[in-house]
Amino acid sequence: MIERKGRRPQVFRLLRKTTMIGRGKDTDLLLPDISVSRHHAKIEQRGSDLVLVDLGSQNGTKVNGKPVKERVLESGDQLQVGKFVIVFEQKAARKVEGDPNEKNMPRYSLEGERTGFLQKVSALEGEGSHSTTQLSEDDLAVVRVAMRTQEHARIALANEPQTSWSIGNHGLRFGKGGVPASGMGLGGSARIEREGAALFIEKLGGLFFKITVNGEPVTERRSLQSGDAIVVGKTAFIYTA
Secondary structure (H helix, E strand, O other): OEEOOOOOOEEOOOOOOEEEEEOOOOOOEEOOOOOOOOOOEEEEEEOOEEEEEEOOOOOOEEEOOEEEOEEEOOOOOEEEEOOEEEEOOOOOOOOOOOOOOHHHOOEOOOOOOOOHHHHHHOOOOOOOOOOOOOOOHHHHHHHHHHHHHHHHOEEEEOOEEEEEEEOOOOOEEEOOOOEOOOOOOEEEEEEEEEEOOEEEEEEEEEEOOOEEEOOEEOOOOEEOOOOOEEEEOOEEEEEEO
16 A cells, blocks of 8 residues: 555555565556655565565665564554655455455546656656655654554543544544534534644634633634643534644
């Protein structure tokens, strides 16, 4: 599963004995960002094992936060390739065609990704074909935080913590059609939205209701921290990540 800040996670199935990863147009798993080398890494089958091999990439390849040159993959491993996080999952083999579960599986797609600039820097020849932007440790930390936030961020009723809602990649809405909250006045609406690794809460509209975070009224878009006490209308929530 491939995760990227601000994007919906996508699934890429490993169907070949060797899968080339990079931003070059001749790769199998194309990651279109200049933080990724043209030929960044590969995953190859060796007997019953799948082995990740870094191909001398400029930013390196990490597994579970640690740089690797070569590593046998285990289910649940988190691979970091440039600004992309890839979660490796090993499941029992199943038919590629005709599987009833296939129609609901999200597919890895580059639709809308390959701008003219990315096509240029992904070229195999000519000016710019070897350019790769190097990521700092701060950049890599942002990617890791974004992934953890996306996976774990949720709100729960303060007096009933077993009742909770995952915030996910697209945020949450309060009010009609969203998370129920009492005392939202006339047409009250609010939302929590994601921006990179951060989450924000804001009032969208309505009369005679308010939002507070840790007792302070929210009058404009406000960032959230894990443990914040949120009251929407008359309903209290706790945010955790």
